Amino acid sequence: xxxxxxxxxxxxxxxxxxxIINCAYENTAFDYFPWYQQFPGKGPALLIAIRPDVSEKKxxxxxxxxxKSAKQFSLHIMDSQPGDSATYFCAASIETGANNLFFGTGxxxxxxx
Amino acid sequence: xxxxxxxxxxKITKRGQNVTFRCDPISEHNRLYWxxxxxxxxxxxxxxxxxxxxxxxxxxxxxRFSAERPKGSFSTLxxxxxxxxxxxxxxxxxxxxxxxGTQYFGPGTRLLVL
Numbered sequence: 021x022x023x024x025x026x027x028x029x030x031x032x033x034x035x036x037x038x039x040i041i042n043c044a045y046e047n048t049a050f051d052y053f054p055w056y057q058q059f060p061g062k063g064p065a066l067l068i069a070i071r072p073d074v075s076e077k078k079x080x081x082x083x084x085x086x087x088k089s090a091k092q093f094s095l096h097i098m099d100s101q102p103g104d105s106a107t108y109f110c111a112a113s114i115e116t117g118a119n120n121l122f123f124g125t126g127x128x129x130x131x132x133x
Numbered sequence: 134x135x136x137x138x139x140x141x142x143x144k145i146t147k148r149g150q151n152v153t154f155r156c157d158p159i160s161e162h163n164r165l166y167w168x169x170x171x172x173x174x175x176x177x178x179x180x181x182x183x184x185x186x187x188x189x190x191x192x193x194x195x196x197r198f199s200a201e202r203p204k205g206s207f208s209t210l211x212x213x214x215x216x217x218x219x220x221x222x223x224x225x226x227x228x229x230x231x232x233x234g235t236q237y238f239g240p241g242t243r244l245l246v247l
Contacts, residue, residue, distance in 0.1 A: 063238035123175030
């Protein structure tokens with residue numbers, strides 16, 4: 021059973037456009053929601069993370085929007101660049117427990133110059 | 134370099150052979166996690182250590198898999214009697230408990246079982 025559902029599976033965006041990736045979860049015990057970026061042949065790298073006490077977090081061109089009641093969160097990449105082309109994973113964990121991450125299935129982002 | 138390192142980066146083996154992977158976490162990180170990632174999927178949790186204690190194991194970790202973290206520093210993941218279905222990227226991550234959820238991943242070991 022997939023604990024975190026992610027969409028879309030792939031996304032093509034023009035340079036300068038906004039990339040939006042959505043995730044949903046069921047387990048209300050989750051209290052930590054990170055996004056990871058992964059390039060081919062590399063391990064995932066933490067991009068940005070949010071906890072349920074806030075509805076939005078922004079770091080540079082990356083913003084997480086969090087809707088606790090809907091159990092959904094999304095990643096927005098503003099002014100998308102070709103260098104952002106990668107696979108993005110949302111994840112969730114119970115930070116006070118083992119904190120093992122449950123990952124979504126990934127979104128392959130391609131930014132066209 | 135103070136990141137998570139993993140060795141080897143690639144491993145090709147024949148079905149039935151045993152393989153062992155090593156992970157060196159970020160210095161002083163007391164938590165260490167192993168994940169497995171198959172093509173086109175997100176990483177899946179296998180097991181984790183807090184210091185030298187293995188505290189949780191996923192159902193994915195069959196009895197052919199064993200992990201150790203002697204002295205709470207580096208960790209090894211061994212797969213005995215490998216099967217073609219074991220072909221995947223094996224990822225290691227570490228975290229400092231006081232830093233909350235932030236896990237830092239290594240580059241992974243890609244295993245191909247022929």
